[in-house]
Amino acid sequence: MAVTSTSSLYIGLRRPVPKLESFDSHSFFHSNLRFSLSPSRPVFAMAASPKFFVGGNWKCNGTKDSISKLITELNSAKLEPDVDVVVAPPFLYIDQVKSSISDRIEISAQNSWVGKGGAFTGEISVEQLKDVGVKWVILGHSERRHIIGEKDEFIGKKAAYALSEGLGVIACIGELLQEREAGKTFDVIFQQLKAYADAVPSWDNVVIAYEPVWAIGTGKVASPQQAQEVHVAVRDWLTKNVSAEVASKTRIIYGGSVNGGNSAELAKEVDIDGFLVGGASLKGPEFATIVNSVTSKKIAA
Numbered sequence: 001m002a003v004t005s006t007s008s009l010y011i012g013l014r015r016p017v018p019k020l021e022s023f024d025s026h027s028f029f030h031s032n033l034r035f036s037l038s039p040s041r042p043v044f045a046m047a048a049s050p051k052f053f054v055g056g057n058w059k060c061n062g063t064k065d066s067i068s069k070l071i072t073e074l075n076s077a078k079l080e081p082d083v084d085v086v087v088a089p090p091f092l093y094i095d096q097v098k099s100s101i102s103d104r105i106e107i108s109a110q111n112s113w114v115g116k117g118g119a120f121t122g123e124i125s126v127e128q129l130k131d132v133g134v135k136w137v138i139l140g141h142s143e144r145r146h147i148i149g150e151k152d153e154f155i156g157k158k159a160a161y162a163l164s165e166g167l168g169v170i171a172c173i174g175e176l177l178q179e180r181e182a183g184k185t186f187d188v189i190f191q192q193l194k195a196y197a198d199a200v201p202s203w204d205n206v207v208i209a210y211e212p213v214w215a216i217g218t219g220k221v222a223s224p225q226q227a228q229e230v231h232v233a234v235r236d237w238l239t240k241n242v243s244a245e246v247a248s249k250t251r252i253i254y255g256g257s258v259n260g261g262n263s264a265e266l267a268k269e270v271d272i273d274g275f276l277v278g279g280a281s282l283k284g285p286e287f288a289t290i291v292n293s294v295t296s297k298k299i300a301a
């Protein structure tokens with residue numbers, strides 16, 4: 001079986017397995033072969049590992065000058081090749097970013113209109129985003145759900161429309177602190193997932209971003225185990241409600257207080273396929289460190 005430098009293979013085994021020096025709690029490695037101990041990627045589902053994906057969500061931050069400085073930092077950063085790297089500037093600066101950032105980095109929008117453009121004051125259409133070279137859109141972010149009031153069904157429709165026009169969708173899900181404390185984390189994220197699943201015809205261009213709301217902008221990052229537990233649940237939900245193939249192929253990335261100091265530990269978890277980064281994506285060198293945490297997934301034998 002061919003193994004390329006840009007893909008690893010997961011060969012899942014069910015726990016328990018003997019503890020060896022080269023093991024962490026979820027996986028061990030031999031060259032490009034990846035042996036997963038995750039029940040979510042079982043032995044019979046041998047599949048190429050999804051490519052690591054790191055997005056920088058700049059939110060409503062930046063000026064022409066600060067963005068120009070950030071682009072200079074990103075353009076000179078050494079980024080591991082085996083990672084999809086995406087930045088999401090505010091709409092107003094997309095053109096500036098597109099015309100000055102390295103082709104290595106793709107552009108995402110932070111939102112898009114639910115259908116074709118027209119008389120929708122203040123909105124930006126998918127067609128317009130494509131026109132200026134945008135490849136991705138972040139949808140269902142908790143700040144749009146909880147501050148602006150966007151609902152599951154509306155978000156699902158946006159995702160379906162963006163996908164139908166050829167944009168990739170970074171589909172956010174995540175629970176509030178009180179929902180976690182009430183033991184409702186899985187109910188909430190499954191309901192959010194169902195709204196996407198009911199609307200989208202295909203998951204080919206979807207990256208799921210699990211962003212617990214209590215971890216966003218708070219400095220309280222989820223522990224690697226907390227994030228892994230939810231990512232496994234998401235993958236299991238996809239297996240049962242969409243297909244085993246979609247469950248195995250879809251990138252599930254984590255967001256919420258990710259920084260250059262915690263990304264490597266999080267990246268070791270077998271079901272964490274990358275990150276959606278807020279505050280730390282505004283600093284070029286730190287964002288590069290987070291992108292490069294993909295190396296902690298690859299331990300040469």
Ligand SMILES: O=C(CO)COP(=O)(O)O
Pocket residue numbers: 057141211215216217218219255256257258276277278279280
């Ligand atoms: O909301 C986020 C990314 O979309 C995460 O934000 P922080 O990394 O600032 O916590």
